[in-house]
Amino acid sequence: MTSRTDDLDLTAIRRVLEDRRDGSRERVSGLARTPERGSGLGFGKRIGDGTIEAVSRLTDIGVGSTLERGLARTERALTKLDEGTYGVCDTCGAAIPAPRLRAMPDSVHCLACAAAERTPRPARRR
Template sequence: MSTFDRDDVEQVLRERAAALDLRLGDMTKAPERGSGISFGKRVGDGTTEAVRRLTEVGVGSALETKHLRILRALEKLDEGTYGICDRCGGPIAPARLRFAPESVLCVDCARETGR
């Protein structure tokens, strides 16, 4: 990978990491005072809020996983191993890296591990 390509990849990864930091930061803020959840016998605002928060937990988990992949890809850039699969040591397809620059596994290893 040329220096120019490396710089482009690093910039994209850093921008994505910063965007994820903001989203994760917003999700981990304490709820506003007086916005507690209350459950009654009827479906209402409390139930809607509870479902929204449960959904955010799942989304937050996925965002954290993606953030960790981005950080690992940045480490690989620094190590000089970007584009090499962390699992099998083979090359990661350039098309995969263009589509998802945070990829640290080749397609086959990603499929096998479910990532």
């Protein structure tokens, strides 16, 4: 199934996606750098020693994971532009509405499939 992307400026969307990809790659590589020697994370004897550093590092890990997921979506959207399938849902093959693509150019799923993907699964019982 082809998408109705006739009213979208695919060249502008490609530029936005490429800029986003490059920025995300730069941020991810910055977070992945090894800490400077002597700045190792340590916990002192008093409550609170090293807490700020530990929380900061955990935050960086969460941000890095979010950036990597966004980067993967952006790269997938660029691949779809190259393949000529931009605007087609990766899951069900339905057309992704142009307003969604304008708002979120890295969308690779229609709204229904994206919502289903975000729905939390019930916890497993042991």
